[in-house]
Amino acid sequence: MLSHSKIIIVGQGISGTFLSYYLLKEGKDVLVFDEIKNNASSNITSGVINPVTGRRIVRTWMIEEIMPFAIKAYQAFEQFLQINIVHQTNILDFHPTAQMQLAFDERVKEETYLLNVTNTESWRQFFNYDFGIGEINPCWQINIQHLLQTWRKHLLEKEILIEQKFTQEHINEYKDCTIIFCDGVANTIFPFFNLLPFAPNKGESLIAEINDLPRKNIYKQSCAIVPWKDNLWWVGSNYEWNYLNDLPSKEFSTNMEQKLKSFLKLPYKIVDHFAGLRPANLERRPFVGFHPINKNLGILNGMGTKGCSLAPYFAHQLAANILHQAPIHPNADVKRFAGILSKQ
Ligand SMILES: Cc1cc2nc3c(=O)[nH]c(=O)nc-3n(C[C@H](O)[C@H](O)[C@H](O)COP(=O)(O)OP(=O)(O)OC[C@H]3O[C@@H](n4cnc5c(N)ncnc54)[C@H](O)[C@@H]3O)c2cc1C
Structure with a gap:
């Protein structure tokens, strides 16, 4: 990997943005390709980082580590680009059924991210609701679109972003470089990682x-x-x-x-x-790391419904892997699919 000194990043969604940021920060020679696609996931995300999700209101995977990391990462970007993109918020959960209220009331006893709202009447002027209100706190909201647009401008000014589709011809042209696919749901157009269990x-x-x-x-x-x-x-x-x-x-x-x-x-x-x-997948864990055979080809993808929190954390791990051979979390490392990927 390290012999391929130039690093090509395919895609400037949240994943490609963070990966390019971490590699450039360490002085790497980076070139980003991004085909403008207004409805790419990162361009329409609401940007919410919510520590507990689902009907069972359980903590999301590794949230204790990933959420604080992500917030610091966005704040560092705020400083670097002189923008304002991070807001702490909460979710007011108006229980839709009595069962959901009961489930919440049970979880609130043991989950520190959950609270019961006591002054429920004050919300009657705004909303219709028949059951109680729970609160998830803290949550965060990130203005991803502002971040991506400002970072794009920065990369263009440095002449290291090409607003073009990356194709098979480019793979041949850059065969001596490290190429990392941060291309979201478009990933399956290339033959290298398309046997991964994507489920967009x-x-x-x-x-x-x-x-x-x-x-x-x-x-x-x-x-x-x-x-x-x-x-x-x-x-x-x-x-x-x-x-x-x-x-x-x-x-x-x-x-x-x-x-x-x-x-x-x-x-x-x-x-x-x-x-x-x-860009979701059957395992609900990201795809991070290098191809077992084409060792100059890497991936940062599979962020699913949680790209806003997962992408900063795993972009950092991948950058540390490229720069210092640091390990990637085994549940995220594409090494776990080495058998499947070796068939390609
Ligand atoms: C409606 C909706 C709401 C969401 N809300 C949330 C939320 O609140 N919180 C949360 O954490 N997540 C949310 N998500 C999920 C989140 O948006 C994704 O996990 C995240 O944006 C994935 O980012 P990415 O950079 O991996 O991929 P993408 O955002 O898909 O970016 C891929 C980029 O690669 C480019 N590209 C692809 N192929 C090529 C190529 N061959 N050449 C050049 N460029 C290429 C694309 O144009 C795009 O810019 C939501 C998603 C949707 C759809």
Whole structure:
């Protein structure tokens, strides 16, 4: 690996952004390729880092280590680029059913990220709800789009970003370089890592103008209402495995508007609709590291629904592996698929 001194990074989503940042910081010779794709996952993410998720409200994998790491990493980026992208927030979880309330009440006894909201009546002016309100605290929200755009500008100024699709011809051209694929769901177009158990899913969101809703929280019932820019809110989402394309669908907008109407008492206006594919996989663990046979080819991918927290942490591990042969977490290292990858 180290003999390949130039490092090509394919993709400037969250993964490619952090990997290029860590390698450049250590003085490496880096060239990034990114094909502009407005609905790439990183361009439509709500940017939320939530320590407990799912119906069972359990801690997400390695969150005690990954969340503080990610926040420090985004704050370091804030300093470096002189931007403001990190906000601490919380999620107010309006229990949709009595069972969900019971489940939350059980979990709150043992989970320090969970609290019960006592003053529930004050939210009646904004929302319809029949059960209690739980709180997840702390959560974080990152303005990923601002970060990516500012970093893109920085790379362009340094003349180390090519706004072009990276193709098989480029692989031949850069065969003496280390090439790291941070290309999200597009990864399967190359033959090197496409046997990894990718399971992309489609997610959509509506952007709604809502005035007079306090902006310091994220609100959740059967949909999440997340502060977006100015007086706008990101409303979503869904997880669709059987999709025909990555475009906004009428079915989603009708369904999500119904949910919004039954939850929110305030007037709103839909101003946009996003759809894209999450680079998810069957194991729900990232794909990080180097190909067992084509040793100059690496990957940082498979971030699924949690790229905002996972990408900084694993980009750092991959950079440390490239620079100092530091180990990659065994549950993330693509070495675990060495058998499958060796067949390619
Ligand atoms: C609706 C939705 C909501 C989400 N909300 C959250 C959230 O709140 N919190 C969270 O943690 N995660 C969230 N996610 C998931 C998160 O967005 C992803 O995990 C993350 O963005 C993945 O980043 P990435 O850089 O690995 O891939 P991507 O964002 O897909 O970036 C890949 C980049 O590579 C480029 N590329 C691909 N192929 C080529 C090529 N051949 N040549 C050049 N460039 C190429 C693409 O154009 C793109 O810019 C959400 C996702 C969706 C869809």
